[in-house]
Amino acid sequence: MVTEYTRPVEGETATHEIEIKRSRFITWIARATSEEEARAVIHAAREEFPDARHHCSAFIVHVDDAQPIERSSDDGEPSGTAGKPMLEVLKGSGMYDIVAVVIRYFGGIKLGTGGLVSAYTNAVSEALPAVQTATRAMREQVTVDLPHAEAGRIEAELRNAGVDVVDVAYGAAATYTLAFVPGQRERIDDLLAAATQGRAETKTLGPRWVEL
Structure with missing residues (x-):
């Protein structure tokens, strides 16, 4: 596959x-x-x-x-x-x-x-x-709600750690959709926990295609 x-x-x-x-x-x-x-x-x-x-x-x-x-x-x-x-x-x-x-x-x-x-x-x-080419890849995806005041800093930390941010929706919080290589969920949760003092909770979207 x-x-x-x-x-x-x-x-x-x-x-x-x-x-x-x-x-x-x-x-x-x-x-x-x-x-x-x-x-x-x-x-x-x-x-x-x-x-x-x-x-x-x-x-x-x-x-x-x-x-x-x-x-x-x-x-x-x-x-x-x-x-x-x-x-x-x-x-x-x-x-x-x-x-x-x-x-x-x-x-x-x-x-x-x-x-x-x-x-x-x-x-x-x-x-x-x-x-001109693009890469299409199957990635695990999760969403996470982040406080507006901290979202920019946390996003930068995630991107520096190799996490792809594929969407951001702004409401009461900034809802980020994150994509990563299958098997990396625990690492992603650890990164978010460290960046938010354990306050962030991710919701699973499952594997989906993304264009990198």
Whole structure:
């Protein structure tokens, strides 16, 4: 079971372009947390470049407690020369929730099977360094109410101790949602006890995904 992985940041599309024997290969790489989101990115590429010869694609979407969804399309290129090589590059990146589209404008010179595999492999490989990434991790979460006057100091102590503060709500008290690696609950309780002279009480939310 995957409990931590990297993925593209939300709302950002990395782009890259290469030219091989007069054919243009334009690559888009973006986040997709479902098959529907991945297909929406592919559709957007078709709308952006409606006159291109091919819109080849590949995506990998994480699924809790199951194998990831992996799909690829050659979109008219000879079978196995575009989508599959693109998918292999994505798999090699170690990222999930990722979709790549390579838009090809045909330049009049055929590349052959090997040339196409190389072109689509390189189109995605060269675009990957431009992808901004985030880490998604399964973390234990608790909430704790802290006095407003002391909340800033206690938050700083928690962050310095490696505790992730994923949310703060302000009411009669400052309610902090804390996330930490499973198995660290006792350490968290000890940190809070030391910071609040034993006054803080945590409430368990259980394991949840957070983006770090």
